[in-house]
Amino acid sequence: LGIHFDHIWQKTLTVLNPMKPADGSIMNETDLTGPILFCVALGATLLLAGKVQFGYVYGLSAIGCLVIHALLNLMSSSGVSYGCVASVLGYCLLPMVILSGCAMFFSLQGTFGIVSSLVIIGWCSLSASKIFISALDMEGQQLLVAYPCALLYGLFALLTIF
């Protein structure tokens, strides 16, 4: 099937630790297995929390991937393929799955919920921008890449909270 579980695990570990600098070669093969798994997990946790919003999740991820793909192609010196962008963004959706898992147990609309979603959004976008920077060799642009990713994950968080 071509699914290498150790690669998936390695990429997941990279996402889970946003402070450690990433290896540039991990994105050489683009696999969509992990991202699709995380998307389905997000939809499942949203369902368990009582919100049937699969359409919004998939639509938002497709449009967001497209926009970030266009932006990264314009900003980096070497181009990037759509599959690579989709793969990275899907992997960095993992903390969002954790957030929506928490939403099952307690409502996120209080202060604690808002603060924790801001932290999770920051975590997701920092990991995504870290992987993009190391894979595409862009210097001095991490915050610039993190900002659109933060907007995208912010929309996901809005879906989770409301």
Next chain:
Amino acid sequence: MHPAGLAAAAGTPRLPSKRRIPVSQPGMADPHQLFDDTSSAQSRGYGAQRAPGDLSYPAASATPQAAFLADPVSNMAMAYGSSLAAQGKELVDKNIDRFIPVTKLKYYFAVDTMYVGRKLGLLFFPYLHQDWEVQYQQDTPVAPRFDVNAPDLYIPAMAFITYVLVAGLALGTQDRFSPDLLGLQASSALAWLTLEVLAILLSLYLVTVNTDLTTIDLVAFLGYKYVGMIGGVLMGLLFGKIGYYLVLGWCCVSIFVFMIRTLRLKILAEAAAEGVPVREARNQLRMYLTMAVAAAQPLLMYWLTFHLVR
């Protein structure tokens, strides 16, 4: 996701291939010619071969020839799928290049964090900045990374998207939110931007000004006001109308000064560069044009945000 989806569809048996038979029929009269077509490995004949191969699959265990066919057919499926994906990508790339000048746009996105920070500071406080001239390097302007005066498209694009999202947030707090309203807001802001660009291009043409102000430069300059609009709306959400008016007023004045100082160099530079014999009326007309463009910015900033803050 489109090419991946197509490749997946090509890999699944029966249903897509049954629909494909009528399409690829012209070359293939007899679907039973599948043995000959396997060796030529043409993608045209793929559809006609695939269906008989699948229809005979239940009998594959009985006939060794059909079993042998299963492997090349699935290989051909993958080859077809990947070639279709590659063709699709080529088509998209070719057409994108016709409509959007990608290499020219890349210049406007060659930014880094320092530049963005300094430019945002300049947009909110342009009063102390002395030198507004863009540096040139062998006839081409340097990338925005190296000169804070150069226009870029990253800030306007991000500011526009953030403005649409903040507008959605503001409408949400007033309980007037729905996803189509977001789309409406986005398209109306885009329409105003297009109108502005066209109006300024028309007036530049009528005044017969020779400037090196390209359309993309103009879009970049006109997109800077969205930063002030976002600031105003956010302050309005946090502190009510007073905060909104204060911040919006400050941003309006800043954008006015910023536009005047930037456009003066672009529109009036030719006049100054021509030397002494400058026709007074023409120079005045250019000055009025610059003032009009700069004055339109605060007006639009107020027009596009006042309904968001109650």
